[in-house]
Amino acid sequence: MNMYRIFRAIEEIDPEVYERINTRREVMKEFAHVGKKLSLAALPLALGAMLNKAYGQSNTSASVVDILNYALTLEYLEASFYSMGAAQGSALIPNSNDLTAIQKISADESAHVNFLKAVIPQLGGTPVNKPNFDFTANGTFPDVFSNYQTFLAVAQAFEDTGVRAYKGQAANVMSNSTVLQAALNIHSVEARHASKIRLMRRVNGFSNSVKPWITGNDTGGIGAVVQPVYAGEENTVQAGVQITGIGGLSISASAASEAFDEPLDMQSVLAIASQFIKS
Amino acid sequence: MMKHQDVPVLQDEPLMRKLPRRAFLRYAGLGSAGITALLLAASCHKDHNNSPAAEEVNLGSGDVGILNYAYALEQLEAAFYTQVVQTPYSGITDMELSFFTDIRDHEIAHREFFKAALSTHAIASLQFDFSSINFSSRSSVIATAKAFEDLGVSAYNGAGVYLQTPDYLTLAGKIVSVEARHAAYLRELVMTDTFVDTDVVDSNGLDLSRKPSEVLVIASTYIKTKINASGLPQ
Numbered sequence: 001m002n003m004y005r006i007f008r009a010i011e012e013i014d015p016e017v018y019e020r021i022n023t024r025r026e027v028m029k030e031f032a033h034v035g036k037k038l039s040l041a042a043l044p045l046a047l048g049a050m051l052n053k054a055y056g057q058s059n060t061s062a063s064v065v066d067i068l069n070y071a072l073t074l075e076y077l078e079a080s081f082y083s084m085g086a087a088q089g090s091a092l093i094p095n096s097n098d099l100t101a102i103q104k105i106s107a108d109e110s111a112h113v114n115f116l117k118a119v120i121p122q123l124g125g126t127p128v129n130k131p132n133f134d135f136t137a138n139g140t141f142p143d144v145f146s147n148y149q150t151f152l153a154v155a156q157a158f159e160d161t162g163v164r165a166y167k168g169q170a171a172n173v174m175s176n177s178t179v180l181q182a183a184l185n186i187h188s189v190e191a192r193h194a195s196k197i198r199l200m201r202r203v204n205g206f207s208n209s210v211k212p213w214i215t216g217n218d219t220g221g222i223g224a225v226v227q228p229v230y231a232g233e234e235n236t237v238q239a240g241v242q243i244t245g246i247g248g249l250s251i252s253a254s255a256a257s258e259a260f261d262e263p264l265d266m267q268s269v270l271a272i273a274s275q276f277i278k279s
Numbered sequence: 280m281m282k283h284q285d286v287p288v289l290q291d292e293p294l295m296r297k298l299p300r301r302a303f304l305r306y307a308g309l310g311s312a313g314i315t316a317l318l319l320a321a322s323c324h325k326d327h328n329n330s331p332a333a334e335e336v337n338l339g340s341g342d343v344g345i346l347n348y349a350y351a352l353e354q355l356e357a358a359f360y361t362q363v364v365q366t367p368y369s370g371i372t373d374m375e376l377s378f379f380t381d382i383r384d385h386e387i388a389h390r391e392f393f394k395a396a397l398s399t400h401a402i403a404s405l406q407f408d409f410s411s412i413n414f415s416s417r418s419s420v421i422a423t424a425k426a427f428e429d430l431g432v433s434a435y436n437g438a439g440v441y442l443q444t445p446d447y448l449t450l451a452g453k454i455v456s457v458e459a460r461h462a463a464y465l466r467e468l469v470m471t472d473t474f475v476d477t478d479v480v481d482s483n484g485l486d487l488s489r490k491p492s493e494v495l496v497i498a499s500t501y502i503k504t505k506i507n508a509s510g511l512p513q
Contacts (some may be wrong), residue, residue, distance in 0.1 A: 100472045108475055111484030167452040171445035184436045185485035187452065189475060191459035192486070196474040199467060202374075211381065212464040213457060239396055239450060247391040255384035259392075260453040261460075 064176050065125030067169050068116055070266060071183070074165055075112040076130045077273055078158050082106035084135070085151055092148055098200055105155075105193050112186055119182070132278040140225055140275070149206045152197060157226040159194035160214060161272050164229075164264035166190060191261070213258040228272050232262050336402040340510030342447055343400045345438050348491055348511060349451065350393035351405060352434055355498060356427050357386040358407050363424070368417045375468070382424075382461050389454055406503040421468045428462035429479055430489070430497055431455075437488035441512050459486070 085092060086099070086106045093099040120127045135144045135154065144150050166187035173179045195212035201220065202210050210220030217230040236244045236256040243256035251259075338347040360383035367376055394401050413419040435455035442448045463474040479487050489497075491511045499506070 097471050101474070104472065104475055108480065108484040111482060115483045115485070163456050167449065167456065170439070170452050171448050174445060174448060177440045181436075181440050181488065182485060184439045184452070184455070185488060188432050188436060188455055188459040188486040189480055189484055191456035192463035192474050192480070195460035195463035196467065199464060211378065213381065213385070213460045238392055238453070239446065241392055241395045243388050243392060246388060246395065249387055249391065251384055251388050251391075255381060256388055258381060259385035259388035259457055261456040262453065263449060 064173050064179055065120060065123050067173055067266075068120050068123070068179070069125065069128045070270075071166065071169070071186070072113065072116040072120065072128055073131065074162055074269070074273060075109055075116060077133060077276060078162060079106065079109035079113045080130070080133050081135055081154070081158060082109055084145060085155075088145055092145055092151060094148065095204075098204075101196055101200065102155075105196070108189055108193065112189075115182070115186075119179075123176075123179075133276055134278040135276055137225075137275045148204070149201075152201050152204070152206060153222045153226075155197045156194065156201060156210075156220060157222065157229045157272075159190055159197055161229050161264070161269060162190040163187065163194055163261055165266075165269040167261060168263035168265050168269070170263075211258070214261065215254050216257050228268065231268070232264070233257060235260070235262055335505040335507050336405065337507040337509075338402060338511060339400065342442055342444050343397065344508075344510045345441055346393060346397055346447065347400070347402045348438060348495075348508065349435065349454070350390065350397060350401060351502075351506060352431055352494070352498065353386055353389040353393055354405050355407060355501060356431065357383070357390040359409065359412075359423065359427060359501075360386050362409060362414055363420055366414045368415055368420050370417055378464065379424075385457055385461070403504075405506075407501055408503045409501060411500065418469075421465060425462065425465040425469055426497075428458055428465055429487070430494060431458040432462050432479075433487040433489040434491070434494040436486055437490050437494070438512075 082102055083106050086103050089099065090096070093102055117127045136142050141150050141154055144154055166183055170180065170183060170187070173183055198210050198212045198220065201207050207221040209215075209218070214230065214233050216234040217227070217232070219226050219230055234253075234257050236242065236253055238260055243251060243259065244253050245251055246256075336347075336351075338344045338351065360379060364376070364380050364383050367379075371379075412423050432455060435451055435458065439448055439451050439455070442451065462479070466473045466476070466479075481487075490513065491508055492513045495506060495508055
């Protein structure tokens with residue numbers, strides 16, 4: 001991405017662009033500085049931050065920052081969880097292939113944390129601090145780091161929640177297409193994680209019904225304690241179109257619900273996550 | 280179905296008199312891809328139904344164009360999995376057949392949903408050429424399935440930012456995560472622990488995005504019907 005070319009193009013639309021931010025020289029200096037610290041992928045976000053500053057889109061930028069901080073909180077949760085799990089090694093995860101998978105997910109979640117922490121200041125916000133977590137959920141999962149079955153069950157709940165959380169916010173960050181693009185690209189990675197965790201539960205014999213996709217509002221044998229994670233997933237009507245039996249074909253209610261993941265609003269997600277947050 | 284929200288925004292914001300704000304931010308944030316979106320915004324009043332050539336389908340433009348693009352890809356996937364389940368490869372396990380049947384049903388559901396939602400704007404049914412796939416070979420089928428799913432994920436991720444209507448974006452999101460679930464499962468069938476390998480997920484933990492033009496070039500190997508995507512962001 002050529003920042004100079006972009007600024008030249010903006011100048012043509014708005015000759016006073018630099019006065020709105022700073023002097024031309026300062027802007028270019030700032031970008032040269034930012035460019036050293038951030039990966040190329042995060043640069044457009046830095047540009048977005050500057051434009052927010054220039055055009056005072058305080059409402060938009062505030063809400064986008066809020067949403068990114070919300071995402072960061074969830075990523076802290078996942079990153080801490082997997083890093084603590086992976087640290088247990090074979091004592092928790094007996095199969096070496098599974099350990100590799102958990103390490104890969106852990107690396108992705110840490111990357112998400114670092115990415116969001118780099119991006120939020122570029123939009124004029126302050127990244128929230130990492131909360132203190134209690135992965136036993138106040139004693140609900142006492143053996144979460146010593147019983148592999150429990151560990152994967154909690155992992156599944158986190159990943160499926162993550163997918164729903166990002167999905168629920170996509171439309172709220174449409175005003176900033178760079179943020180939207182990043183959110184979409186994290187969203188599908190969370191779904192890949194969810195699929196793999198679910199497959200691991202199935203292959204390890206922890207659930208003989210769980211599939212890589214979500215069937216109805218089924219918890220995959222984890223039980224009522226994670227039911228809020230799956231509330232509404234049983235939906236079989238999309239945009240007013242009944243998916244069960246659509247086109248005269250034999251699409252069952254199970255398949256109809258599996259074919260579409262459902263979004264979850266911020267309040268519901270935070271209610272789920274807060275069970276694992278001590279302070 | 281197409282919305283032209285540009286005009287009221289334009290009037291509300293004298294600062295951005297020459298450009299709708301959303302298009303401007305998109306333009307600024309996305310570089311050349313954004314410019315395409317901008318040009319499209321200016322040209323999307325064009326009639327997208329004007330007489331296509333006989334064996335060609337025109338996806339149209341604006342949100343309809345994006346949805347038809349998704350419909351085309353879902354048609355491809357549904358046709359492929361229908362064949363997989365009809366003529367299972369030798370040595371298929373019960374779990375594999377069961378999951379392939381699920382995936383087939385999901386893709387049929389997606390296809391039929393787009394057809395119903397697009398209604399009179401929907402493109403015709405496409406014709407496919409799967410002659411390069413050996414349906415009796417496990418590795419051939421799984422490799423193709425994996426490629427289709429990864430392609431689908433990158434296609435939805437790449438097209439999502441062009442949608443103007445929030446409800447469509449949410450709908451696309453409901454589908455793309457299911458495609459990503461398929462992709463991860465199929466990648467595990469090819470080789471264990473490849474579900475987030477570096478060919479699909481970058482060092483920031485972000486999935487791949489592909490532009491419609493890139494996706495359609497890859498997909499065209501299997502699609503006989505000529506697809507006119509000139510109304511889509513390239």
